[in-house]
Amino acid sequence: METMQQEKGSLSIHTENIFPIIKKFLYSDHEIFLRELVANAVDATQKVKQLASMGEFTGELGELKVTVKLDEEAKTVTISDNGIGMTADEIKKYINQIAFSGASEFVEKYKDKGGEAGIIGHFGLGFYSAYMVASKVEIFTRSYRDEAQPVRWECDGSTEFTIEPTVKEQRGTDIVLHIAPDSEEFLQGARLRQILEKYGKFLPIPIEFEEKVINNPTPVWIKNPADLKDEDYLAFYKELYPFSEDPLFWIHLNVDYPFNLTGVLYFPKLKNDFQLQREKIQLYSRQVFITDEVKDIVPDFLQLLHGVIDSPDIPLNVSRSYLQADGNVKKIGSYITRKVADKLAELFKNDREGFEKKFGDIGLFVKYGAISDEKFYEKAKDFCLLKNTEGQYFTFDEYREKVKENQTTKDDRQVWLYTSDAGKQDAFVAAARKKDYDVLVLDSPIDSHFINSLEQKLEKVSVKRVDADTVDKLVEKEIMPENLLSEKDQEALKSLFQGVADNKSASVNIEPLSPDDLPVIITFPEFIRRMMDMQATSGQRNMFGEMPMMYTVSVNGNHPLVNKILAAEDETEKGKLAKQLFDLALLSQGMLSGSDLTAFIQRTVSTL
Ligand SMILES: Nc1ncnc2c1ncn2[C@@H]1O[C@H](COP(=O)(O)OP(=O)(O)OP(=O)(O)O)[C@@H](O)[C@H]1O
Numbered sequence: 053m054e055t056m057q058q059e060k061g062s063l064s065i066h067t068e069n070i071f072p073i074i075k076k077f078l079y080s081d082h083e084i085f086l087r088e089l090v091a092n093a094v095d096a097t098q099k100v101k102q103l104a105s106m107g108e109f110t111g112e113l114g115e116l117k118v119t120v121k122l123d124e125e126a127k128t129v130t131i132s133d134n135g136i137g138m139t140a141d142e143i144k145k146y147i148n149q150i151a152f153s154g155a156s157e158f159v160e161k162y163k164d165k166g167g168e169a170g171i172i173g174h175f176g177l178g179f180y181s182a183y184m185v186a187s188k189v190e191i192f193t194r195s196y197r198d199e200a201q202p203v204r205w206e207c208d209g210s211t212e213f214t215i216e217p218t219v220k221e222q223r224g225t226d227i228v229l230h231i232a233p234d235s236e237e238f239l240q241g242a243r244l245r246q247i248l249e250k251y252g253k254f255l256p257i258p259i260e261f262e263e264k265v266i267n268n269p270t271p272v273w274i275k276n277p278a279d280l281k282d283e284d285y286l287a288f289y290k291e292l293y294p295f296s297e298d299p300l301f302w303i304h305l306n307v308d309y310p311f312n313l314t315g316v317l318y319f320p321k322l323k324n325d326f327q328l329q330r331e332k333i334q335l336y337s338r339q340v341f342i343t344d345e346v347k348d349i350v351p352d353f354l355q356l357l358h359g360v361i362d363s364p365d366i367p368l369n370v371s372r373s374y375l376q377a378d379g380n381v382k383k384i385g386s387y388i389t390r391k392v393a394d395k396l397a398e399l400f401k402n403d404r405e406g407f408e409k410k411f412g413d414i415g416l417f418v419k420y421g422a423i424s425d426e427k428f429y430e431k432a433k434d435f436c437l438l439k440n441t442e443g444q445y446f447t448f449d450e451y452r453e454k455v456k457e458n459q460t461t462k463d464d465r466q467v468w469l470y471t472s473d474a475g476k477q478d479a480f481v482a483a484a485r486k487k488d489y490d491v492l493v494l495d496s497p498i499d500s501h502f503i504n505s506l507e508q509k510l511e512k513v514s515v516k517r518v519d520a521d522t523v524d525k526l527v528e529k530e531i532m533p534e535n536l537l538s539e540k541d542q543e544a545l546k547s548l549f550q551g552v553a554d555n556k557s558a559s560v561n562i563e564p565l566s567p568d569d570l571p572v573i574i575t576f577p578e579f580i581r582r583m584m585d586m587q588a589t590s591g592q593r594n595m596f597g598e599m600p601m602m603y604t605v606s607v608n609g610n611h612p613l614v615n616k617i618l619a620a621e622d623e624t625e626k627g628k629l630a631k632q633l634f635d636l637a638l639l640s641q642g643m644l645s646g647s648d649l650t651a652f653i654q655r656t657v658s659t660l
Pocket residue numbers: 088092093096133135136137138146147150151152154176177178179180225
């Protein structure tokens with residue numbers, strides 16, 4: 053065994069203040085010290101295992117593990133491993149120089165940008181992150197090399213360190229943190245356990261804390277898909293999200309070129325509430341949890357999925373703007389997008405019926421993807437389904453065929469009709485169905501955006517809500533019914549109803565509808581209504597401000613009751629009739645409320 057003596061030295065530091073700076077920058081994320089030190093300990097065990105497999109280490113490997121110990125009285129937290137260990141020279145090189153250069157590089161880079169969100173928790177500051185919580189750190193280590201002298205290193209966060217021979221029986225490293233007075237929260241067992249479970253739940257070797265192993269070293273994503281059953285994937289889902297409903301299906305990701313990535317993505321039952329996203333995709337790097345804020349790595353719509361992505365190729369120690377420009381990160385986004393689209397296409401092709409049943413739960417996701425990602429749309433256009441009021445499902449092409457005959461306008465455009473609420477818009481749906489028009493159900497919060505993007509993408513298709521116009525005008529045909537009323541009668545009706553509506557947002561039209569249609573119909577012009585809907589769902593302050601919804605009052609010139617108004621002698625009688633018909637139209641659109649509704653009911657009762 054080589055002999056060594058105590059040695060003192062000074063870290064080659066350009067600024068004396070590095071530790072206070074580290075402390076300040078990492079303010080919000082002190083807890084990652086444990087992630088960093090445990091990850092180093094795991095790496096050390098992996099290294100000795102690798103040496104053994106290459107025949108460079110022939111001793112007893114033993115059961116490789118990492119142990120975290122808390123000593124409340126001594127105010128220390130110790131991270132121990134039986135990994136590769138370090139010689140005195142290695143400590144000098146790896147701890148005094150390399151680890152330190154990592155820390156000083158960090159400070160150099162970010163000293164002016166301490167506030168930039170995102171960098172902080174992601175930056176693997178490595179060994180020196182110990183000084184965020186410790187006033188003094190000791191290392192006891194014994195290298196795997198037989199002849200190596202065990203050493204003890206100590207540094208109190210100043211630029212001075214001590215290194216000296218020590219006694220240590222076992223191969224490996226103990227890192228002893230003397231917790232600083234301002235970090236005593238880390239002297240609580242429950243807090244340490246919480247941090248270990250957050251970052252270390254799937255580390256590849258056992259992590260022991262308070263006599264219990266806290267991790268599952270072989271999560272499904274690192275296994276071979278061929279060896280896994282559905283139960284395994286479902287059990288893993290429960291492990292990730294104990295309180296969630298089972299997912300619908302999943303994709304096992306596995307790629308090693310041009311970047312390294314494994315993972316499992318699950319499709320949850322989304323229903324219609326994509327605002328309520330509690331569970332998130334978790335990002336790991338070699339089984340170390342990094343974050344569940346993946347918005348710079350995974351395209352927005354994919355964030356509706358759940359599961360795990362593990363990639364050592366995602367740069368974590370850089371700022372957000374850099375991340376977005378990073379080539380690997382972009383490729384990862386498009387790889388996942390392609391995999392997800394392929395999986396959906398395969399499900400659609402192999403089991404159309406099953407796919408239709410699931411569509412209620414994944415439609416929101418598919419539509420969101422189709423709107424926001426051109427490449428996804430290219431695939432999704434063949435499996436994105438439209439459902440009609442009869443509960444039948446169609447692809448875009450199938451639907452085009454279905455309505456071609458009956459819903460093509462005189463200028464050769466198709467009009468696709470939809471309802472956003474089949475119950476409320478029942479009268480309009482019924483009118484359209486009577487004309488043999490098909491009506492789609494598009495009632496999810498994303499649909500106003502989806503419809504807009506459909507119109508831009510599909511040639512010669514307009515999409516209109518059933519109450520966007522009177523039924524004859526929804527699909528403008530060659531032959532429009534003629535107006536039988538005289539100009540004078542039309543004028544008279546117009547000013548009568550304008551008076552009754554008493555509303556600047558209402559415009560009155562006299563129209564030659566069928567006598568079977570309702571006498572007065574209130575409709576909302578598609579374009580403005582949709583823009584307002586879109587702004588409401590995207591939660592922006594909108595350019596329409598508090599503007600009331602514009603609507604059209606269509607008076608059916610061919611209805612007997614309208615003729616009765618014209619025939620009435622007395623002006624008050626005319627007014628009364630018109631008011632009653634107008635209120636009925638409001639009622640059918642759910643727009644009659646408060647004292648107007650009460651008055652309407654009383655008036656109606658008194659006529660019976
Ligand atoms: N428990 C340990 N056992 C053996 N060597 C260790 C241990 N902890 C640290 N080291 C050595 O010290 C070096 C520096 O560690 P540090 O954590 O600062 O940086 P890193 O692990 O190389 O990178 P990162 O910044 O990503 O953590 C390691 O590369 C390793 O060689």
